[in-house]
Amino acid sequence: MALSWYLVVSALIFCIGAGGVLVRRNPLVILLCLELMLNAANLALIAFSRMHGNSDGQIFALIVLVVAACEVTVGLGLIVAIFRRRLPIDVDELRELQG
């Protein structure tokens, strides 16, 4: 398959993830949609790494994987803390920081 197909799939997944971040209101699902966007970026990185025959892009994708795992850990910790304080798990209600 030509590499442009992979890049179009990556763009499509990124857009679906961005739409989910905009539309959904459950912070858990918003975290999942962030994962989608990071994975789309990973797919593009690996496609370009294949295009150049250079494995540096794969190292970049591996580091993105690590950053995504950290983001999940801290995000889920925040959600558990929100739940423990009996606050509503809804980003429309959690808007004290909006200034």
Add this chain to the structure above:
Amino acid sequence: MSSVVFFVAAIGAIAGAIGVVALRNPFYSVLALVGHLLSLAALFLLLRAEFIAAAQVVVYAGAVMVLYLFVVSYIGGGATQLTPGGSQLRPVAAAAVGALFVELAIAVLGSGLKAIGGDGAPYVSGFGSPAAIGEALLTKFLFPFEVASLLLLVAAVGAVVLARRRTDKGTMLDDDEREGTHWITPRSLFSGTMAEAVGAVRDPNAPQEVER
């Protein structure tokens, strides 16, 4: 053969992504994301990124998704209360996402890169194998590798600090002696069970869930 695998995996990945966004229950969203990640690993294999594909399946679809499932079960994903309203901005979001996709497609396909229409550079034996990745990580990319390990340490400590149980006297552990009903137990009768996560059991005392 490879194009058949590509189309099956690409359709699986996109369907999984749509499932994550569209499904009402976070429990099913997580399961859709697992399917999406497995399809994506197949795409990585087609792109000769064997080690990344394996890491994706083991770390992501395995460990991280189990963490998600634990949290969804803990907070009772099926019974989250949402305030009504908020759907009038949905067409705006759809328009923004459509514009973003058009822009990305123009940026990718109109980039003028000659190699984008080809199958990539000629395959060299060992490209993307664990040996090649490991050698690059420990020589050329040693500093990012060490920074990544430090980042993981900070995230682990941060998650413990964020999610600990707080009382007036500071952190309270689960096996500390309780003073009456002093500490916070927000769980209702059915919360924290898989039956509640898939929506089979609802707390009868809880207010009715509001559909968005």
